[in-house]
Amino acid sequence: MSNARTAVKTSNTRRPGVAWRVVLDRAEPLIEWIIRLCGWSAIFFVFAIFFFVFWEAVPALFGGVNLIEFFTSTRWQPSSEVRPEYGILALLVGTVSVTALAMAIAVPLGLGAAVFISEFCSGKLKEILKIVIELLAAIPSIVWGFVGYMVLGPIIIWATGAAVGVNLLNGGIILALMSVPIIVSVGEDALKAVPDSYREAALSLGASRWEIVYRVLFPAAKNGLLAAVLLGVGRAIGETMAVLMCTGHAVQIPHGLLDPICTLTATIASELGESVSGGMHYSVLFMIGLVLFLITFAVNLAADLVVKGVRNEQR
Amino acid sequence: MSLRFNLILFCLLLAVLACGCDRSRENSVAIRNEGSDTMVNIAQAWAEQYNQKHEDVSVQVLGGGSGVGIASLIDGNCDMANTSRKMKPDEMKIVREKRGDEPKEFIVGYDALAIYVHKRNPLESISMEELADLYGEEGKLTKWFELGVPVGTLGTDKIIRINRQSGSGTYFYFRKAVLGKGKDMKLGSIGANGSKDAVSLVSRTPAAIGYSGMGYATDDVKILKVSRRRGEPGVAPTVANARSGAYPITRPLRIYTIGEPAGPVKEYIDWILSPEGQEIVLQLGYVPMESNE
């Protein structure tokens, strides 16, 4: 293809356009530095995100908010005239509960679909299913939120007799649908990474395909599958618009699946616009952002370490 | 907005046909108007109507919330801030410090906050005391039968309170009007993300009660009459009742400027207060000012 042609191009000095090529070659040290800087930019941006969110949270972190109360109080009364209270326990519980529910739905579905696509399909069907999963991942979160709000809410009221349609269950289902694609695709990669010789050995011993899956592939790919689940968890924790529209945004500890809840992300999205810029409420919202950043950082780090475990094992 | 790069030309710039050009029209005036989401509908309507009469004046309307509008006014990003609440004393102080001038307030209409319930709900009226009992932090009211709604009509007996997100102008006003100064709302109510959201949540939730501007009413919800005290006859949120003060939860819609407005901004505000501008207020389901004629 182009390798032969371009090789000719570079060696043919009489062709027009040679001047800028010479410039490009001469500038190699400069260009290499630019490339290096771009390469390091990811680290820079992660630090920048931490720094700027931290900077805006400083007034609350040092002087405004009692950290113990912040994490242990369920009273979120940020715009009280008498005594504003910033306790995020209810929001944390909301985030955790909706994520847990979403995972309870998404993990069996996602891993099941990953196994089906990887081990029980072949040819066209496999390709089509992979494309469909990829397209599922592309649907914007605001559309999922809209679906939960307009379509799923009334269905939940009709089916369960719940008092209100926007609740934990609604958010959990929507988040599950949103995080399934990532679980499927990472899980499928993990199964694909198991060498075929494992499968062939099991097959030659008379194992059925199902036995191969749960006796051989699950143990062999367990780290990859765990990473898939963790990435799904990360996605679910960080999701904003969908939970804002689907969970009802009520500051309380949920007692059942049908209670409305409030999450960390949704609180920021719904209250930042109305809080006075530079004020304490504003700063506390950035502090919540910092908490979210640290949580997702930890989850991603865990996923990374788990994947690294896979590589070391295979070595 | 003096220098605006045309973005389409910006694309061409990427194709090495660079061109930035100044697009500010010399003989036209732009008024920037920012603030309350409650008022953004009406402000847009004013802007559209005014532009048809005065081609040379374009009014740009932006929402974002009362607080956003005031912040923007202080920073000089807009000429007029729409608010559904009164400017806070510390905000006034910042205005004086930063701009060296007094903020000037215009009341341009009224908004009656209606209490909405699902259309299947047999309740007809509610008192301010009951509302305070329902929404207030110390309030005990949580069941529909306590309000006289027979058990079983709404699927569940629990009252689903629909609130607005903490910090919005409507939230502040409702809290002050219903609970009184210095009181807090009960936690655990659903926080709607906008005036329309509150009404449409009520329309899809039989056991819900919520509040929002009376202009947001739809066929799927019922508006309750409101009385000041338990047992007194309720008053419906109508233009006449809101104007006379008989309806208890009526708030003025305000526009703030820095100092006494002059030139096009003054003409625009005068037009808003004229019968023609007030007619639009009425059309959109808000309450116009008492006409002087």
Place this chain on the structure above:
Amino acid sequence: MAFHSNSISPPPSPLAPLPKGEGRNPFAPSALEKHKKIKETAAQWVLAAITLMLVVPVAAILGYLFVKALPVLSFSFLFDNPANRMTAGGIWAPLVGTFFLVLISLAAAAPIGILAGVYLNEYARDNWITRSINLAVMNLAGVPSIVHGLFGVGAFVLFAGMGRSLLAASCTLAVMTLPVIVTSTREALAAVPMSFREACWNMGATRWQTIRTIVLPNSISGILTGVILQVSRAAGETAPILFTGAVFFMPTPPHGWESFFPYGLDDYCMALSMHLFTLATQVRGVSDEYLYGTAVVLVGLVLVVNSASIVLRGYLRSRKKW
């Protein structure tokens, strides 16, 4: 892979005693084998059902959205500006806003992302810096979108002094979508066989010459796929632009070409995702068809862009000669 064919069951074990009696098939599966076969079939059907449970409801939902949106979907819905306080007209202004957001964020993210991918695949050695870059890319992808929005407020709106503007929103989106481009570029470069590079180096070319003339031209398809994925991601996001530049409503002049391209870099802008949110929660008197119509256009846009990337990938993969 050979064992994917459904019809062949494992042969009977040679150690099993042969069945006695004349009428019996000596190759008939034993009870254990039958049991295994049943289990396997059951598992296969259950897993197929699970996969269907993912695909069918989503397809149904999308179909439902589309059917509900049908009454408003028309040429003028796409190309008219919102009118009558957003209850009539079309969605042109938000559509253009999304287009500009995507374009500018792409212009910022693509060069940085591609060069970062080049660095990671071509220059970086396996040391702690590279490992932390990889970790940073992964984290950047995992940071919640609303935290990106907060970062945009702190860094671009306040610190860089851009104010809430199209530019600030685009920069926020650019940072958020950077990892998409980095990862896919790195994968695309890794797919170029090492022998290509070695051949080029043996001709006396430097590292950069090799990258420029051999590696990049041969991996352009994969890089393009990543870029397209970035576009679809940036087009659909709401949370990062909520506080950095997107607004409820931007007035558009009724006529003139400014009504087609209403935004300057320092202006606020409308965006399709934000428009859907405001229509659903704030604007009075919008008929439901408008909501569904906006949602369908947004989903359609993203899905079309994504399908384009998939088609492109398939096409270019089929043309690969190595």
